[in-house]
Amino acid sequence: MAIRAIRKDSDEILRKVSKKVEKIDDRILTLLDDMAETMRAADGVGLAAPQVGILRRVVVIDIGEGLIELINPVIVYESGEQQREEGCLSIPGKSGIVKRPKKVIVRALNRKGETFEITGEDLLAVALCHEIDHLNGILFIDKAISINEQGRD
Template sequence: MTVYNIVELGDDVLREKARAVPKITPNIIKLLDNMARTMYMAKGVGLAAPQVGISKRVIVVDTGDGLHELINPEIVRSEGQEIDNEACLSIPGLMGEVARATLVEVKSLDRNGKECRLRAKGFFARALQHEIDHLDGVLFIDRAKNISKIKKKED
């Protein structure tokens, strides 16, 4: 498996609307595997294909309950709202307060091309919304209030 380089703010692909995946191919399966490996190596909780320079509607998320792979994800329902801090692997060193839905229902395809529906709340819902935003060229800094630098932990 490959670990991809994560593109950072300023790369045009982060501002593009990613293309839908018309068919699940071996290359899409390889993309999912490599994105998961890249996310884990970077100690992230989510990663969207544009963050590795690939303009496809593919995300991976793991907020602690196992890996979720979503192809062509679409939020079909959302409820509530809460504000919390977010950061991003593509914007190192910054964080900001972002309002997100507290509960979302997402429709997508899995790696076998089967349609799935996923209900998420709390941090998992936030991570899904953050990654789906990436597929539309929206970054957390576009939605954030009170953007600040992340303080480095003292060694």
């Protein structure tokens, strides 16, 4: 495992749409491991592959309840509404209030290539939406109702 450099907001790769993972091979497994280590080292709760310069639909999340790995995640259900402060490892020094669904269900593949669904509410729903947005070249600042320049990263 290795800690990878996190791309910052001016990096054009963060604005590109990631490609679907067609085959889960050693490169994807190493990417998952490295992303988890990088996220933890940066004290984050989520990380998407474009944030480490890889345009693949791969996400890791840990809101304090254990690591979640998602390959080719898709939101299949959303309900409710919440507004929370969000930050991003790729946008240091800024945070913002973003409107997101209160509950989402995401379908994805695990590292073994098995399809599964995960239900996220509250903070997990925010993290899932935030990271999946990264896969589509969308940053939280694009959706923020307000931005705080001195917020946490």
